[in-house]
Amino acid sequence: MATEEVNRPPSLPPYPQMILQAIEALNDKNGSNKTSISKYIESKYGDLPAGHTTLLSHHLNRMKESGELVFWKNNYTKPDPDAPPRRGRGRPPKPKDQLPAGIDLSTTRPRGRPPKDPNAPPKPVKPKVASGTGKPRGRPRKMPRPSGGTAMATGVGSGRPRGRPPKVKAPLTEVSVEN
Template sequence: MAAAVVTNGTQGPPHARQSLLPDYPQLILEAIDALNEKAGSNKSTIAKHIESTHMDLPAAHTTLLSHHLNKMKQSGQIVMLKNNYMRPDPNAPPKRGRGRPRKPKAPIPPGTVVSPPRPRGRPPKDPLAPPKPKATPGSGRARGRPPKMAKTTPPADPSTAGVKRGRGRPPKV
């Protein structure tokens, strides 16, 4: 049987160490109320106030304080304005998200069958459908430059009809 050794109040079973940590959200709210600054209190003044009132803080006090301040800010327990933390105003309207709010939807009468929404993007091609013939423009002519036609002119001199000429410029006579 192993006995838990206690030295400086930090060693012992895990549940005993957990109880030594102060309740940070409660300490933060007490510090903000005690400081009672109109524009709110920043992190350093909150930390100094907690350190002055509680002597048994852990070594990672600043890290724990930052973590709990961010957590409380995300949950809405405190509000951050210009690097200062304060309690939220109970009369203030709820904070809205970014962007334009959605349009209110008309209520659907009971008994109506709702079809699933159309998927985004272009619908896929049907692999079983026959290919469509290509449409020609309204003039009836094909697009682009017409193909080159072969020359079919009869030779001017019948005596040279069978002789092929060579490439390039002919020699002077």
């Protein structure tokens, strides 16, 4: 800040004041963008420091963050005290419910499964109960293939080869040609 005051000619007002004057003088409905503010300042105060664009950007950002200016759709405007706050893109956040004064949030349970207690006695083993039909539950186990012999001899296959059968061709008949 001290270097800006040293480099600036004595007739030049501070940048925030020049920015506010430019926005008031331009008097655009949707606000003024950075280039129009810069052109207005250059036309009004011809003798500007070498880093004018950098200084202008710096002061615009500072004024925007402090709330002196509102930045909307690439334009800077003075904040209107009567206007409702403008919403950004996306879904607005849910309103937070006010909690009564007596409730403390730090006593809630931690997330996740609680760790096992190493001193707890082991659980008793439950005996398996057989079903009334005598069959085991679930899909039956795969039986191993029998070894040796052909498929017909063992009775496993039907004797047909796998896949699509070959196309049957009509027998050729001999045609005699007499001259």
